[in-house]
Amino acid sequence: MPLNDLMAAVSTQVLAAADRISTLRAAARLLACREAAEDRIFQSLCEREGVGSTAIGHGIAIPHGRSATLERPRGALLRLVQPVDFGGDEPVDLVFAMAVPAHYTHQHLMLLSELAEMFSDSGIRAALREAADETALKQILDDPQRVHSA
Template identity: 75%
Template sequence: MPLTDLLAAVRTQVLPAADRDSVLQAAARLLACREANAEQIYQNLCQREQLGSTAIGHGIAIPHGRAPLLERPRGALLRLETPVDFGGDEPVDLVFAIAVPAHYTHQHLMLLSELAELFSEPSVRQALRDAHDGQALRQVLELSPPASAA
């Protein structure tokens, strides 16, 4: 699945988060296809963070994990009103969480690579930070195709 397909189905939210755990909980709720699935996704995101921070620099984190109940990858973009510590070199205020089906291996890595490429663009990061709500975040994504698609 190319990133452009995932971006079409991404859920977005501006969030007043207190810490990394509250961010991961909010992301899991957005990623879940049903309530029971949210707890499993949250646990998988936390387990991945225990392996090492998913912060990639520039105030961005890409928490990710597998979700056996999903049939397709799901994404959630969160802009945090106050940056939080994600265990990286700097606090994080932009979070793009993804959950992928258990059978995704290569596709999972490709999505992470394409997201990192998207967020490497200073203009994209600034536009996301300037977005005042979830709708504005979505518009930035729709207007910012990955560099590999250009």
């Protein structure tokens, strides 16, 4: 199912980040509906990272958190110019951050499962890494099946 059907908004950014914290800060900025929510989303992402790394392998991390300010999930894909240490076995260059409403439980897990499945596809990972810009990243997320028909 396309991410746009599952989330209120999905943003993309090519980012020169120095480390995991600056990556999470940029993700929170993209995820926040309004400026006041940015710090709370950032804190939620950091708290989850404190429990354990959200790196899933293949240079991918899926940091996620909850926010009482959201009514529907929001996502942000960041392609990092230089990989950063996310506490996993290898540096990360693709980060899909997600913030969900505070009351989401089962839906949260289902979204994480959908994302993990999408990122398990080596063709999609390669296409995201080769995408020219944010617009191209968004097109891949909007229609990941197109990667295999191109």
